[in-house]
Amino acid sequence: MNENLPMTDLPAESLTDRRARLMGPNVPTFYRSPVHIIRGEGVWLWDAQGKRYLDCYNNVPHVGHCHPRVVAAIAAQAARLNTHTRYLHDAVLDYIERLTARLDHGLSQAIMTCTGSEANDIALRMAQAATRATGVIATDNTYHGNTAAVSQLSTRRPPIGGRAPWVRLVPAPDRLIAPGQPAGDAGARFAAHVAETIAELQAAGYGFSAMMLCPVFANEGMPAAPPGFLDATMRAIRAAGGLMIADEVQPGFGRTGSHFWGHDRMGFAPDIVTMGKPMANGHPVAAVVARPQVMAAFRENFGYFNTFGGNPVSAAACLATLDVIEEEGLQDNAATIGAYLLERMRALHHPFLRDVRGVGLFFALEFFDGDTPATDFTGDLVEAMVARGFLLNRLGRGQNILKIRPPMPFAREHADLLADALQQALDAARHG
Numbered sequence: 001m002n003e004n005l006p007m008t009d010l011p012a013e014s015l016t017d018r019r020a021r022l023m024g025p026n027v028p029t030f031y032r033s034p035v036h037i038i039r040g041e042g043v044w045l046w047d048a049q050g051k052r053y054l055d056c057y058n059n060v061p062h063v064g065h066c067h068p069r070v071v072a073a074i075a076a077q078a079a080r081l082n083t084h085t086r087y088l089h090d091a092v093l094d095y096i097e098r099l100t101a102r103l104d105h106g107l108s109q110a111i112m113t114c115t116g117s118e119a120n121d122i123a124l125r126m127a128q129a130a131t132r133a134t135g136v137i138a139t140d141n142t143y144h145g146n147t148a149a150v151s152q153l154s155t156r157r158p159p160i161g162g163r164a165p166w167v168r169l170v171p172a173p174d175r176l177i178a179p180g181q182p183a184g185d186a187g188a189r190f191a192a193h194v195a196e197t198i199a200e201l202q203a204a205g206y207g208f209s210a211m212m213l214c215p216v217f218a219n220e221g222m223p224a225a226p227p228g229f230l231d232a233t234m235r236a237i238r239a240a241g242g243l244m245i246a247d248e249v250q251p252g253f254g255r256t257g258s259h260f261w262g263h264d265r266m267g268f269a270p271d272i273v274t275m276g277k278p279m280a281n282g283h284p285v286a287a288v289v290a291r292p293q294v295m296a297a298f299r300e301n302f303g304y305f306n307t308f309g310g311n312p313v314s315a316a317a318c319l320a321t322l323d324v325i326e327e328e329g330l331q332d333n334a335a336t337i338g339a340y341l342l343e344r345m346r347a348l349h350h351p352f353l354r355d356v357r358g359v360g361l362f363f364a365l366e367f368f369d370g371d372t373p374a375t376d377f378t379g380d381l382v383e384a385m386v387a388r389g390f391l392l393n394r395l396g397r398g399q400n401i402l403k404i405r406p407p408m409p410f411a412r413e414h415a416d417l418l419a420d421a422l423q424q425a426l427d428a429a430r431h432g
């Protein structure tokens with residue numbers, strides 16, 4: 001460095017360049033110009049320039065960014081003790097008791113982990129232990145996490161060396177239900193694909209251990225699969241002696257409004273439920289819940305210990321998050337505000353807007369230019385909304401579906417701000 005140069009003459013390294021230098025290439029960021037957030041409160045976020053954004057996207061700060069109750073619980077427990085589950089501690093047991101009280105179908109035991117990926121990894125191994133088979137089925141447009149085993153189920157980037165032959169993907173409901181159209185016999189067609197795939201796995205000698213899916217098919221673009229859609233699939237799975245794993249990472253903890261869990265809204269009884277993101281309002285916690293027989297099979301076949309999973313600070317964060325969900329009536333809020341915002345978004349108009357669907361506080365707005373997914377249009381719309389101070393994103397095979405999934409304290413005034421801004425951005429897109 002030239003000591004004589006004043007500091008201001010040194011080329012400033014951007015945060016993006018610094019990330020690349022320190023974290024390597026291809027570390028994902030949202031948006032064409034990544035947003036540098038420095039503070040959050042409730043449903044609001046502020047960037048380094050002081051610009052305020054309405055958070056219409058993030059489900060991890062489930063009860064609102066930096067909720068004081070959760071912050072205080074974390075701080076108090078961190079100041080007292082943080083160890084791990086090899087020492088006895090009440091808090092993790094108190095939490096599992098409260099969590100499993102919210103689950104039916106005999107789902108009464110849990111393993112605490114730090115990420116949804118870990119939870120799903122365990123769930124796959126539980127199913128293998130319980131069935132002594134290895135075959136796994138997922139949909140062909142999904143994501144369930146990033147461990148070596150679970151990323152076999154992801155469709156975004158095929159695994160190096162190809163997908164393991166015991167992992168098979170069936171057409172996701174977004175292939176079976178046309179946008180804006182009723183589901184019709186799509187549930188039966190989905191089940192037929194599952195049954196056929198089970199037979200293939202059995203014929204190939206792998207047997208069938210489990211199907212893993214998200215009960216609202218969130219990463220699949222939240223196609224309009226109605227309650228009952230999986231009834232025939234469940235019959236096919238049961239007939240084959242396999243298990244159903246419900247990945248509740250996205251719909252869990254009241255987001256659907258009508259139900260605390262996505263599988264209860266859909267009306268099926270999973271054998272294993274995994275959960276994560278919203279569980280501790282941003283503190284890294286996830287879990288896998290199972291029936292005792294399934295848990296026992298796992299414990300007998302695998303030694304499992306997770307250094308950080310279920311530690312006292314995490315348990316405190318989980319307990320406080322559950323308290324807030326209950327005391328602030330956030331599931332009911334998701335139902336009421338979800339219905340209101342859906343109505344407002346159904347009134348949006350633009351020639352490309354083909355379908356507006358929602359489940360509680362989770363919405364998908366799908367755009368087509370004629371028969372072609374309006375990929376670029378939707379990308380531009382996301383950017384235009386960010387410029388207007390609204391954080392949201394997109395998903396779908398064609399990246400033509402606007403994804404809106406705000407923190408749960410989203411109120412009517414926020415719904416109005418969002419719907420008004422969306423219409424303005426759509427009008428600007430038409431005229432621009």
Ligand SMILES: Cc1ncc(COP(=O)(O)O)c(C=O)c1O
Pocket residue numbers: 114115116117118120143144145146214218219247249250276277286
């Ligand atoms: C449905 C689903 N399952 C699992 C995961 C993985 O969770 P985590 O990132 O906590 O490992 C994700 C993450 O996006 C997800 O969307």
